[in-house]
Amino acid sequence: MIRGDESVAEIPDHTPMIQLLTPEGERVSHPDYPLDTTAEELRGLYRDMALTRRFDAEATALQRQGELGLWASCLGQEAAQIGSGRATRPEDYVFPCYREHGTAWTRGVDPLRLMGLYRGANNGGWDPNENNFHLYTLVIGPPLLHAVGYAMGVQRDGADMAVLSYFGDGASSQGDVAEAFTFATVNNAPVVFFCQNNQWAISTPTSVQTRHPIYRRSAGWGFPGVRVDGNDVLACLAVTRHALERARAGEGPMLIEAFTYRMAPHATSDDPTRYRTDAERAEWERRDPVERLRLYLVASGQADDAFFAEVAEEGEKLARRVREGVRSMPDPAPTDLFDHVYAEEHAVVAEERADFLAFQESLAAEG
CATH class of the missing domain: 1.10.287 (Helix Hairpins)
Known part of the structure; x- marks a missing residue:
């Protein structure tokens, strides 16, 4: 809910989080995270999320048809990934986990490269130095250590850049995460830790892993943490941009917890109906990140039916391209x-x- 005109929302556990766009598509402001956007930029964010959702759905279908060995969908998490990804500069370096398809899109990685990895056709996926986007790591936890090490390196090189590292609520229980926090804070490394708390580590709920919100863990290491509405692309953009700027300025690490929800199974080998309810999913469908921005664009007159039709058509063309591309991949x-x-x-x-x-x-x- 929204308290008056303030941009502080509450979730069922009553933990406040930064929000700039309500689930109803109402724009609000926040004194610590100002964000000025043009209509073109807003339409670009919508396009990013819509196209990511479309190729993500196509990848799921391809796996069901036996064309991919596995797929980890990012359905419902598009705002967290697009917002944070668009906050980076080209020279920044990003360390994903294995579900950051939206962030990969913002870094210019072709979706076919992602699917080639899950098909077992390219044995790695892409050259990480082409887009400053590291390879996916299916072992949770270690990407944070890799990111901190890289951040310490660029710090010593005197490079004007920051490092963004993704992990999930499940990874927050790994010792690697604690070790990464330690090295980051004692070295004042220019790294931002971005936790996509989608509330389910496969079938384990976050409540079983922690008694306090994940963002508060940073206090034990002496660096700031904040919880942001992970279904609000504008809030994710503003907060991540702020965190990256302070990292580049030599102010050290920061932890962002993007509170969101995994609408799809953990991966295509998972059956979420065995551990969560339809009512829970329906509640989060009402907070859909793509629909939220669409409502705002329509209400503010910054996009019309022709724009949404154009994006939908572009999505279908993208889906056809990846479908044909996956099926024609040669076996290594x-x-x-x-x-x-x-x-x-x-x-x-x-x-x-x-x-x-x-x-x-x-x-x-x-x-």
Whole structure:
């Protein structure tokens, strides 16, 4: 709910969070996180979220059709990812986990590269240095350590940049996260920790992992933390931009907890009906991040039916492109798995490669 004209919303656990756009599409302000946007910028944010949602849905369909081995949907989390991603500068470096498809979109990573990873066709996905967007890491926790190490490096280089690192509420229970916080604060590293609290670590609710809001953990390490409405793209943009600016200015790390909800299964191998209710999902559907911005654009006269139709058509073209692209991906040679583990040949890997080839030959002989 909104208290008068203040931009402080409340959620069921009564923890205040930063909000600039209400679920009803009403624009509000916040004294600590001002945000001026043009109509073009607002339409761009809507386009980003809508197109991300469309290719995300197409990837889920492709997995169901056997074209992808797995897919981790970001449905419902588009505002958190697009808002924070658009807050970065090109020279900033981003460390995702494995669900940050919207952020990848803002960094210019082709969705086909994401799907190639989940198809097992490109053995990595993309060159992280092309877009300053690191490879996905399916092991939760370590990306924060990688991010802090990178941030310490650019700090020593004197580079005018910041590092943005993503993790989820499930990862917040990992020791790697605590270690990353320690190294970040004692080194005053230019890193922003962005937690997408979608409230379910697979089937484990956040209430089982912590007795206090995640953003408050930063106080124990001596750096600021804030909770933002993760379904409000404008709030996520403003808060992340602020955090990155203070990091570049030498003010050290900051923790952002984006309170949002995973509308889809944890991954396509998951069945969320076994652990959460339809009523819970329906409640969060009323807070849909894409619809929220659409309502504001319509009410403020900054977008019309022609614009929304154009975005929808663009989404369908994107879906067709990724569908055709995934289905036409060539299967990699099985030995490719061994070829790029190390920069130079490694004796153990060479031995494993030879054993694998011998096994393949034995199968061919039996056939």
